Amino acid sequence: MEQTEKKEPFYNQIEKYIIICMFLVMTIIIALNVFTRFIFNFTLSWGEQLARLLLVWTSFAGISWAGKINAHMRVTALSLAFKKDPRIFEAVYFVGDAVAAVYGIYMSYEIFKLMSLIRNQGQVLSALPFVPKWIMYLAGVLGMAGMSIRIIQRRAGEMMNAGKEGTES
Numbered sequence: 001m002e003q004t005e006k007k008e009p010f011y012n013q014i015e016k017y018i019i020i021c022m023f024l025v026m027t028i029i030i031a032l033n034v035f036t037r038f039i040f041n042f043t044l045s046w047g048e049q050l051a052r053l054l055l056v057w058t059s060f061a062g063i064s065w066a067g068k069i070n071a072h073m074r075v076t077a078l079s080l081a082f083k084k085d086p087r088i089f090e091a092v093y094f095v096g097d098a099v100a101a102v103y104g105i106y107m108s109y110e111i112f113k114l115m116s117l118i119r120n121q122g123q124v125l126s127a128l129p130f131v132p133k134w135i136m137y138l139a140g141v142l143g144m145a146g147m148s149i150r151i152i153q154r155r156a157g158e159m160m161n162a163g164k165e166g167t168e169s
Contacts, residue, residue, distance in 0.1 A: 015065035015146065019058050026054040049127040056136050060143025067150030072100050097151050104148035111140035 010017075033047040066072040082088040115137035123133040 012068070015061045015068065018061040019065065022054045022058045022061070026051045026058065029054075046127045049125055053125070053128075053131070053136055057139040060139040061146075063143045064146030064150055067100070067104070067147035068154060070154060072147060072151065094155075097155055101148040101151045104144045104151070108141050108145040108148070111137055111144065115141060 029044075029047050029051045033044050033051075037043045063072070080089075082092055115134045118137060119132065119134040125131045125133055125136075
């Protein structure tokens, strides 16, 4: 019987598209800045700060994507020590995912509080005065919350698939 790959919906790959687009724009801005610096002897005052902002957003989108593809940071040495006993291995792995998800929610909350403070103060980026500074912190809120959501989503999908595998013969 031929297995067909199920096409993932757009919303399941949103981080990947954000990373690609922002990395492309960041590369163009930096290349343009290098070109103007060496050819025309001036730099775009806003280019470096915009590239830095895009790097922050790209990094936090990557954190969320890592939760989706099971590549987020966790201590695997302990779970690998129990590789021979699949139940203990899975339990330790589950605890690692649970700790990472709770940590992501906590960090998202803490970054949100900081973002709110900065937003209330009306701070803006120095080279981009039309961009409020809290936009940079929003990436942290969304990235850490996204990581937690993606870990929970992945775990729920694994548990649903495990139930289906047991019923099929």
